[in-house]
Amino acid sequence: MKKQSPYLFKLANLPHEFEQIHQLNYETFVEEIPQHEKKEERALIDSFHQQNTYLIALKDQTLIGMVAIHDNRPFSLDKKLGSVENYLPIHSSKICEIRLLSIRKEYRKTKVFIGLMRMLYQYFIQHDYTLAIISGTTRELKLYKHMGFIPFAHLVGQTGAFYQPMYITKEIINQSKNLYHRQVSFLPGPVEVNHEVKSVLLQDVIPHRDQKFYELMKSVQNKLCSLTSSAYVQVLLGTGTLANDCIAAQLSLLEEKGLILSNGEFGERLISRADRFKLTYCSLRKKWGEAFYEEDLLEVLEKDIKWIWYVHCETSTGVLNSMDMISSFCEKYELKEIVDSISSIGALPLQLKNVYLASGVSGKALGSLAGLSFVFHNHPIQPSLQLPPYLDLGEYFKKKSIPYTHSSYLLSTLDAILSVDFRKKYIHIKDLYSLAYKKLNEKGFSILADSQNGAFPILTICIEKDLSSRMLGDLMKGQGYILHYESSYLLERNWIQIATIGQIALEEMSRMIDLFTALYHYLRSDRVDSIMAN
Incomplete structure (x- = not known):
């Protein structure tokens, strides 16, 4: 039939x-x-x-x-x-x-x-x-x-x-x-928060010098460290940009040469940040959509390189750079490992017990409100007069992560969300990704990263140049499905991304893919193509 x-x-x-x-x-x-x-x-x-x-x-x-x-x-x-x-x-x-x-x-x-x-x-x-x-x-x-x-x-x-x-x-x-039909977000962040998190916002504000605030901060730090096997974490009032700036500031104190890996927009941002902080480094760039392998690192490894800084889940492409491989490489050659784990924390199991520094945020896969960022570390950090106070991790470490004004609302919502069963969440995110990858692959779409190197939180679809990714994304938005396509680096390449970290049911993912496919083929039909060509 x-x-x-x-x-x-x-x-x-x-x-x-x-x-x-x-x-x-x-x-x-x-x-x-x-x-x-x-x-x-x-x-x-x-x-x-x-x-x-x-x-x-x-x-x-x-x-x-x-x-x-x-x-x-x-x-x-x-x-x-x-x-x-x-x-x-x-x-x-x-x-x-x-x-x-x-x-x-x-x-x-x-x-x-x-x-x-x-x-x-x-x-x-x-x-x-x-x-x-x-x-x-x-x-x-x-x-x-x-x-x-x-x-x-x-x-x-x-x-x-x-x-x-x-x-x-x-x-x-x-x-x-x-008439009601809720919007469903497939963005890599910020994500829609659940009812439990929203209810926390009804609580009274807690002054950041109150003992209850210190207890709340300690609870959040313990949960984050438990989630990542890290010894310490500093919670900053700001975005992931602040966390990576704090990391660059710490690297500037080492006065050591490093290696920065880049295979996407956020790897490029690490390089730009290193230039701003006048770090001594060499870079290894690969084509967007390709992953790094050990032989790539060996080709550029020099005797005086003391650290490697890289993005774990490259948001701009959906590529997952192997943390296991890079961690083993750093251990073998006695290098400090620095990781941007902003898009992977809360979406994938993370082991940060051996890293020198790592960054994360509250508003992506963790599922809390945006506005907090983290720097994980496994060694005590002392304050430095060479750094601006707001970028000095030593000040945060010394003051139990509360050196300056902080937000009890953001911290309370994060504390609430960190109580979820992340093992179940990891499985659900992987199932959503697998479903989307399978359906899109079967329908002939070009997916940037293969299933082996793809990051479960993000899937990137390459749209043919004669069809506008913005037009397709706008049409999906008009029906309540918010895909990731409006960032400049995506528009330049005519890519559309589907992130799997939100509150999305498998049935909803399936319906979205079916609609996406139908709209795509409608826009690609001979009749429409001939009209657009004229």
Whole structure:
């Protein structure tokens, strides 16, 4: 039995889509509802066409439903009623108008209407609307009311084409089981936090010099050290950039030559940071998407090299550089090992007991709020007058990680999230990655890193140059699936990433991949390609 093609919901942005919009507009508002005069060309261009954003439903390449939305005043209802605010029973800070809702007759008993309404909800979120107005045809008032629309003002229109002005608020949509469809993030960070973490934010603030704060900090440090087998960890109020800056500051005190590995954007950032701190080093670069092997390190190893700094999980590519191999190499040649583990902590089992320094953050795979970063170490660190105080790990070590003002909210949420069973989390992240890799590989997508060197938290898809990764990512965002594609290093290469560290069910990952595949093939279809080429 042939599998039916799914409905696709997207923002209209291609010439042939607008042609079909004008045709459906004519069929609905001329032939079915006698609102406009008939025309030989059987196409009706809406008077607000230049201001409209069209949300459309497609089956294969055929338009089967649409709705338009805009926030340019005056609205069509302004012209019929005067200012709509004079009739609305509530005040709203940002209003939009929904128009031209039309579904082909054979699809009116399907999920097309709900799909369009859910896409409208996503549009609400992204544009911060608080209220929408609509002219609801009197033929479908029961349906509009069922979806939460509330009548206001008197009927407008003419005989055979009367409309009821109606409105709906963001609060009504949020409470509607039919319309609510949460956004799902596939970003490498920050991630959506769970209810337990959110509940911590309701607690009273704890001053950073209070004894309770010291106890809270100690609890967090113990849990982080237990998770990574590290002897010490300093918790900093700042992002991963701060943690790596503190590491570079410590390396500047050694006055030793090092080796920095780079096979992606964040390896390049280590090199840039080393230049800023005037470190003595040599670099080993590999093509983005390739991993490092022992023979690569042997080729550049010099007698005076005393340390190696590298990124464990290279976020920009999804490549996992082997910590086991590099750790063994450092042990064999008596080198200090420094690791950027920002994207791997909380996603993969980490053993940091032998590293010299390692960085991490709270807001990625650990699943807490962004804003805290860590530096792990296995030796006592003394303060240094050569360093700026905020970058001096010795000051943090001396003051039990609280040398300056700190945040009890960020620390409390981190403490709560560190109580989860990370063994189960590691398995789930790996299962999500395996499912995504298998489905995408079977469907012929080009995946940057192979399954052996791929990092379970991140999967990178290489999109053909004649198809815009931004367009594909925007279409997925419009339906509530937030992929990673807007970073400059991804846009330059036309890559899209799927991160597996959020609160994602296997079924949700599968649905997202199916939709991604359907949209990709729609945009790659011969019909669309030929139109775009022209």
